[in-house]
Amino acid sequence: MSALSAPAEIIERVDAALAEVLSSSAADFARISPSAAELIEPIRAFTAKGKRIRALIAWWGFELAGGSASAEPGIARVAASVELLHAAALIHDDIIDDSDTRRGRPAIHAAYRTGHAEQGWSGDSELYGIGAGIIAGDLCLTLSEQVYTASGLARLTTPSAIRHHDDFRREVMVGQFLDIRLQAAPVAAEEVSERAREVLTYKSAKYSVEHPLLLGAALGGADDALLGRLAEFGLPLGRAFQLRDDELGVFGDPEVTGKPAGDDLRQGKKTVLVGSALTRLDAETADWFSSRLGAPDLTDAEIGRMEELLRSTGALAAFEQEIDSEIARADVALGRLDIADADRDRLAEYIRRLTRRSA
Amino acid sequence: MSALSAPAEIIERVDAALAEVLSSSAADFARISPSAAELIEPIRAFTAKGKRIRALIAWWGFELAGGSASAEPGIARVAASVELLHAAALIHDDIIDDSDTRRGRPAIHAAYRTGHAEQGWSGDSELYGIGAGIIAGDLCLTLSEQVYTASGLARLTTPSAIRHHDDFRREVMVGQFLDIRLQAAPVAAEEVSERAREVLTYKSAKYSVEHPLLLGAALGGADDALLGRLAEFGLPLGRAFQLRDDELGVFGDPEVTGKPAGDDLRQGKKTVLVGSALTRLDAETADWFSSRLGAPDLTDAEIGRMEELLRSTGALAAFEQEIDSEIARADVALGRLDIADADRDRLAEYIRRLTRRSA
Numbered sequence: 001m002s003a004l005s006a007p008a009e010i011i012e013r014v015d016a017a018l019a020e021v022l023s024s025s026a027a028d029f030a031r032i033s034p035s036a037a038e039l040i041e042p043i044r045a046f047t048a049k050g051k052r053i054r055a056l057i058a059w060w061g062f063e064l065a066g067g068s069a070s071a072e073p074g075i076a077r078v079a080a081s082v083e084l085l086h087a088a089a090l091i092h093d094d095i096i097d098d099s100d101t102r103r104g105r106p107a108i109h110a111a112y113r114t115g116h117a118e119q120g121w122s123g124d125s126e127l128y129g130i131g132a133g134i135i136a137g138d139l140c141l142t143l144s145e146q147v148y149t150a151s152g153l154a155r156l157t158t159p160s161a162i163r164h165h166d167d168f169r170r171e172v173m174v175g176q177f178l179d180i181r182l183q184a185a186p187v188a189a190e191e192v193s194e195r196a197r198e199v200l201t202y203k204s205a206k207y208s209v210e211h212p213l214l215l216g217a218a219l220g221g222a223d224d225a226l227l228g229r230l231a232e233f234g235l236p237l238g239r240a241f242q243l244r245d246d247e248l249g250v251f252g253d254p255e256v257t258g259k260p261a262g263d264d265l266r267q268g269k270k271t272v273l274v275g276s277a278l279t280r281l282d283a284e285t286a287d288w289f290s291s292r293l294g295a296p297d298l299t300d301a302e303i304g305r306m307e308e309l310l311r312s313t314g315a316l317a318a319f320e321q322e323i324d325s326e327i328a329r330a331d332v333a334l335g336r337l338d339i340a341d342a343d344r345d346r347l348a349e350y351i352r353r354l355t356r357r358s359a
Numbered sequence: 360m361s362a363l364s365a366p367a368e369i370i371e372r373v374d375a376a377l378a379e380v381l382s383s384s385a386a387d388f389a390r391i392s393p394s395a396a397e398l399i400e401p402i403r404a405f406t407a408k409g410k411r412i413r414a415l416i417a418w419w420g421f422e423l424a425g426g427s428a429s430a431e432p433g434i435a436r437v438a439a440s441v442e443l444l445h446a447a448a449l450i451h452d453d454i455i456d457d458s459d460t461r462r463g464r465p466a467i468h469a470a471y472r473t474g475h476a477e478q479g480w481s482g483d484s485e486l487y488g489i490g491a492g493i494i495a496g497d498l499c500l501t502l503s504e505q506v507y508t509a510s511g512l513a514r515l516t517t518p519s520a521i522r523h524h525d526d527f528r529r530e531v532m533v534g535q536f537l538d539i540r541l542q543a544a545p546v547a548a549e550e551v552s553e554r555a556r557e558v559l560t561y562k563s564a565k566y567s568v569e570h571p572l573l574l575g576a577a578l579g580g581a582d583d584a585l586l587g588r589l590a591e592f593g594l595p596l597g598r599a600f601q602l603r604d605d606e607l608g609v610f611g612d613p614e615v616t617g618k619p620a621g622d623d624l625r626q627g628k629k630t631v632l633v634g635s636a637l638t639r640l641d642a643e644t645a646d647w648f649s650s651r652l653g654a655p656d657l658t659d660a661e662i663g664r665m666e667e668l669l670r671s672t673g674a675l676a677a678f679e680q681e682i683d684s685e686i687a688r689a690d691v692a693l694g695r696l697d698i699a700d701a702d703r704d705r706l707a708e709y710i711r712r713l714t715r716r717s718a
Contacts, residue, residue, distance in 0.1 A: 032537075035540055124457075173497050174388050174395050
């Protein structure tokens with residue numbers, strides 16, 4: 001018998017739980033001041049969109065462990081909590097990366113900055129945008145904890161759920177810090193790949209797949225053996241998902257990714273792919289690659305040469321092989337799960353969706 | 360029989376609980392990467408200092424409601440959680456206010472910025488400081504929730520504790536947003552005082568006194584009647600505390616406050632005191648006051664004139680009267696609490712300490 005709910009059904013219930021917590025906060029805040037709407041409404045608009053990847057995965061983790069969404073409807077709030085954590089991460093990330101666009105619209109801090117400037121308010125618009133964006137992200141983080149606790153799930157306070165809840169949150173922050181540090185601090189060419197792999201694991205792979213899966217499973221009553229088997233599935237899937245994202249960051253079709261060609265090279269990101277190329281180049285070419293990566297005056301011709309080097313050194317081929325073997329690892333782990341065929345098919349399809357070549 | 364623990368004893372146990380959660384996180388993070396120490400160590404140094412005002416008040420709220428710190432030692436973790444929330448607020452505030460100094464040392468983001476510049480790292484030092492500071496504050500917020508849950512107090516999941524926990528966090532964020540908005544957006548002279556009072560209530564009075572007191576009390580088992588009596592004590596005390604702080608922000612002795620004379624006028628803060636003066640001035644002088652408040656080229660002579668206007672309009676006298684009546688209100692509410700004389704004396708002394716004229 002199939003245990004996993006259909007994505008459309010999950011997304012509908014997560015959206016409803018999100019709308020509920022945000023509406024009730026908006027009502028509470030309106031009693032403080034009408035101006036508080038300027039804090040909560042952008043969050044409402046922001047969280048109305050999203051692929052709900054982590055919410056889906058948390059929900060399925062819960063069901064894979066035997067949890068029932070009809071017996072414990074609070075799982076919708078847990079999934080909403082995961083999406084609010086993600087909203088906080090994105091809102092703060094966009095400030096940290098000085099990125100003005102998100103999901104095809106102005107990033108939250110950019111919208112605050114523009115509003116400040118257009119209305120001719122006093123003080124520095126840039127600083128106002130950063131300040132209001134920081135507070136909006138903080139509020140998402142707090143609302144995420146609030147709706148999590150309000151889910152009332154029976155296993156919320158089990159040691160396993162507490163550990164997975166805490167690790168989910170702390171580790172993405174550590175990963176985020178390691179990321180900005182890696183981009184800023186000098187690092188030997190032969191170490192880039194390893195450092196980038198740490199960032200990929202903690203900022204992305206665990207955060208996007210393994211952690212939500214295990215948190216949901218812990219809340220569904222998974223024992224340590226099942227948690228172990230799910231980690232063997234979730235971590236490689238998360239790695240493959242982010243590795244593909246890194247590939248698309250360099251070679252993705254601008255029409256599909258919504259970013260300019262070679263965007264990660266322009267931004268100077270030290271990724272696993274770049275690190276792999278650096279170890280394959282002669283010292284002089286590696287120096288050139290490192291010194292031009294992210295240079296403000298980087299030309300299209302130079303980007304073309306970098307892309308060519310990623311191919312000609314075999315770095316790209318090795319990288320694609322790595323993605324394939326992470327996918328294969330996830331497939332094997334999926335095969336080991338004791339679940340209905342329909343559920344296995346659903347998860348296999350989701351693996352393909354998360355790791356396909358078109359973003 | 361006295362119920363309230365002595366401040367020194369509380370602070371010792373809060374410090375130990377803080378040290379414990381930070382050491383265990385540092386150990387966990389070290390397994391991810393040695394570089395993660397750069398994220399956790401500044402937090403450790405930052406939280407090692409502090410007046411522990413909110414921790415003390417939460418602890419006493421717990422004891423006033425009948426909670427026993429020997430029966431439920433987890434209250435130390437709740438108090439540590441309150442201090443970590445405060446650390447998050449201060450770390451993010453310093454970015455939001457573009458303030459480089461905190462507790463006589465470089466603010467967290469300023470230290471990251473300086474480290475980046477001094478080591479000649481790549482990218483923009485300013486942006487690195489802001490980014491790392493945002494992440495450090497986020498981590499404090501998350502560790503605050505973590506240690507709160509880990510306290511294991513019996514009443515953690517009661518509706519009353521949940522409500523007070525959520526309001527404590529959300530409302531300070533709303534207050535913080537209303538503050539930066541008030542400083543930025545145009546506001547009619549006759550409305551400044553009312554708007555500033557909203558900020559004072561939510562960003563400071565409730566956050567610094569009422570919320571930690573009621574959260575502690577809810578965890579100690581207070582019923583609604585006792586929570587109501589404690590709110591009648593905590594809110595005026597919190598108001599008096601912050602009103603005095605506003606007074607010292609203009610008239611405080613630089614030797615004592617550690618800030619230049621008239622600092623709040625230099626920074627252009629629209630406070631209750633300034634709002635009160637604006638409604639008492641003729642239109643022309645009010646316009647001058649508003650337009651020069653926070654002006655980058657504000658002279659010492661102009662600050663002197665503003666201070667003189669605050670006095671000559673009677674705004675300062677009315678303001679001091681307001682502080683005195685908030686203190687009186689707190690005293691009356693204290694008198695209504697059914698507690699031992701020794702405890703009443705301890706709390707009365709604390710009222711004086713929080714609201715005395717020397718910062």
